[in-house]
Amino acid sequence: MSRRWIQNPNRCADEYLDGIEDFIEFARRQNPGATRIRCPCRRCNNTLWETIENVGFHLVRNGMIETYSIWNLHGEQVDHASSSNAPRVDNVEPIVDPNDQVMGIIQDAFPFA
Numbered sequence: 001m002s003r004r005w006i007q008n009p010n011r012c013a014d015e016y017l018d019g020i021e022d023f024i025e026f027a028r029r030q031n032p033g034a035t036r037i038r039c040p041c042r043r044c045n046n047t048l049w050e051t052i053e054n055v056g057f058h059l060v061r062n063g064m065i066e067t068y069s070i071w072n073l074h075g076e077q078v079d080h081a082s083s084s085n086a087p088r089v090d091n092v093e094p095i096v097d098p099n100d101q102v103m104g105i106i107q108d109a110f111p112f113a
Contacts, residue, residue: 003069011060020059023071024052030075040068 005019027037039050041058042065050058072078 006064006066006069011063017060020056020064023059023064023074024056026071026076027055027074028052038073040065040071040073046073 003019005013005015008016008019010016023040028034031037034052036049036051037055038044038046039048039055039058040046041055041062043062044050044058045065046068070076070078
């Protein structure tokens with residue numbers, strides 16, 4: 001199954017909408033009985049769980065994460081033989097909550113507050 005649709009900027013194109021249907025069908029097959037799955041839209045970034053119906057809406061409205069071509073968080077098995085040649089990334093920066101950064105700045109500025 002081609003994943004070229006993920007890169008299509010026209011989210012109203014038949015190719016894109018068909019791709020969403022393929023993704024939803026895949027997620028349903030891999031997660032039978034599930035009512036919620038991780039949402040791979042650009043806003044949710046696979047961190048929020050949504051109903052399968054809402055995931056479809058999000059993908060139309062926000063677009064799919066362009067780098068999410070192996071749907072491992074939705075049950076796709078990673079082919080380790082073909083991925084063994086991929087470069088390993090060891091220096092990944094942690095995700096920092098902006099609210100924590102702001103609180104840190106405020107505490108530095110007003111240590112007695």
